[in-house]
Amino acid sequence: MFFLKxxxxxxxxxxxxxEDKQILKAKIYRNKNLINTQEKTFDDEKKLLEYxxxxxxxxxxxxxxxxxxxxxxxxxxxxxxxxxxxxxxKMSIKCLPMNNAQIYIATEHIEYFNELFEEYSxxxxxxxxxxxxxxxxxxxxxxxxxxxxxxxxxxxxLTLMICKGKDILFGEYKVFEKSFIQTNFQNQxxxxxxxLFSKDDQExxxxxxxxxxxxxxxxxxxxxxxxDFKELNNFGHDMEICNYIFSSIQKFYNDDKYSNSFIDELxxxxxxxxxxxxxxxxxxEIFLEPKFEKINTLDWMITLMQEEINFYEI
Numbered sequence: 186m187f188f189l190k191x192x193x194x195x196x197x198x199x200x201x202x203x204e205d206k207q208i209l210k211a212k213i214y215r216n217k218n219l220i221n222t223q224e225k226t227f228d229d230e231k232k233l234l235e236y237x238x239x240x241x242x243x244x245x246x247x248x249x250x251x252x253x254x255x256x257x258x259x260x261x262x263x264x265x266x267x268x269x270x271x272x273x274x275k276m277s278i279k280c281l282p283m284n285n286a287q288i289y290i291a292t293e294h295i296e297y298f299n300e301l302f303e304e305y306s307x308x309x310x311x312x313x314x315x316x317x318x319x320x321x322x323x324x325x326x327x328x329x330x331x332x333x334x335x336x337x338x339x340x341x342x343l344t345l346m347i348c349k350g351k352d353i354l355f356g357e358y359k360v361f362e363k364s365f366i367q368t369n370f371q372n373q374x375x376x377x378x379x380x381l382f383s384k385d386d387q388e389x390x391x392x393x394x395x396x397x398x399x400x401x402x403x404x405x406x407x408x409x410x411x412x413d414f415k416e417l418n419n420f421g422h423d424m425e426i427c428n429y430i431f432s433s434i435q436k437f438y439n440d441d442k443y444s445n446s447f448i449d450e451l452x453x454x455x456x457x458x459x460x461x462x463x464x465x466x467x468x469x470e471i472f473l474e475p476k477f478e479k480i481n482t483l484d485w486m487i488t489l490m491q492e493e494i495n496f497y498e499i
Contacts, residue, residue, distance in 0.1 A: 196247035210483035250310035260356025
């Protein structure tokens with residue numbers, strides 16, 4: 186097998202499944218050298234599965250990994266088997282240790298995906314967004330004394346982890362609806378009027394902050410009687426993410442189940458750009474300047490797949 190892996194091409198496939206679209210990224214390596222890559226989007230799950238089956242038949246060695254995007258999962262910053270105090274529901278779950286913490290996901294989703302891919306070349310890796318993010322956190326040059334809030338935004342999925350060095354202190358995962366303008370944007374505008382917190386318990390009105398920022402930058406904004414629907418939609422998405430970040434930090438600071446460490450920095454990973462105004466809102470609310478890193482989540486998955494099969498040691 187060592188000989189085959191060294192000289193035969195190896196196929197890595199990373200997948201995201203959604204109700205309205207399915208995304209696939211495939212990379213082909215020979216002797217650890219990338220020889221081909223492709224990314225495709227499907228509007229029908231069956232077409233995706235058939236494509237995977239056809240593609241995998243062309244290669245003797247292939248691996249398939251899936252991003253687990255279901256809401257019914259979470260992270261517990263403890264290895265304690267008593268999950269009741271972390272408000273984990275009574276659903277059947279699978280737990281996996283991750284350093285000083287554990288991640289869980291509803292068993293039914295694991296079973297569903299294994300059955301779904303069974304007739305289409307099978308599936309080798311199911312990746313929790315927490316495991317994916319934590320792997321890339323621990324491969325950074327970490328300051329073991331700093332407490333860092335890491336955020337991973339992929340499409341409408343948000344993963345949030347707070348770590349001190351490699352120790353996990355907190356984790357949250359959220360699936361956002363995509364129809365922001367039609368169903369959520371008005372609610373979002375209303376939620377901006379809520380009073381939020383700071384570490385010093387100073388109450389700040391986020392709407393006033395945004396209005397102030399908007400007025401400061403108004404001269405730089407071209408006037409247009411026709412609003413750009415996509416930009417408005419993206420802004421609504423970014424503001425909803427901001428509110429979720431604030432509520433998660435509040436939970437971390439105020440709930441005695443979690444460490445009372447003060448967050449020293451914020452690092453934001455995303456496949457897409459995040460609005461400057463949203464980052465200004467975050468900075469003004471929590472007094473930390475977000476550090477933004479644009480990434481490719483499907484590439485992240487393939488890197489982790491390779492690490493798990495010792496690809497780089499061959």
